[in-house]
Amino acid sequence: MSVSSLEKYLPENALPFLRKWFGEYYIHIKITRGRNSKLGDYRKMPDKSHQITINSTLQPQLFFFVLTHELAHLIAFEQFGRKIFPHGAEWKHTFREMLLESISVYAEDLKPMILKFSRSPKANFMASPELVKYFHIEDFHDESSYIEDLNIGDRFLYRKHTYIIQEKRKINYLCKNLDTGKIYIFKPLARVEKLN
Incomplete structure (x- = not known):
């Protein structure tokens, strides 16, 4: 799947960041039906390519946030080696930098939450009550x-x-x-x- 074909899932102005982050990596993006167990997933494939799965049911800003999380795994492993912890210091640093670089993509009321989250990124989206509540706002009915x-x-x-x-x-x-x-x-x- 090309970066451009992700556009329908993304907020405005997200594609330039993805093009930069995808760089020369060969990445298979799989859009899945909604999963209760996870929002996204990253794997290095045996042929040295990369696979990212992401739920199709996510709101555009959450889709971009989760995709950024998964791409941070790829970039951290490529930069620091495969022996790093999946959600260790290197991944946190990479994810933080990507969130700050792309902060303009997020809505004004979401930006402060993204900035706060970026100070110490969590492995699990559910560990951030503010973000969980923000993205479930329509579900309160x-x-x-x-x-x-x-x-x-x-x-x-x-x-x-x-x-x-x-x-x-x-x-x-x-x-x-x-x-x-x-x-x-x-x-x-x-x-x-x-x-x-």
């Missing part, structure tokens, strides 16, 4: 809630299973699946449906 907005003892539905919040540990929540009796850890920004 539905019946779902963030688990952090519920109380200990509240029951909720998640992927057709009923859970009860048992306790909070640091920032995560221990929840019991009432169908199986098993205990699971939920991140604070997991979207769930509260039960009365």
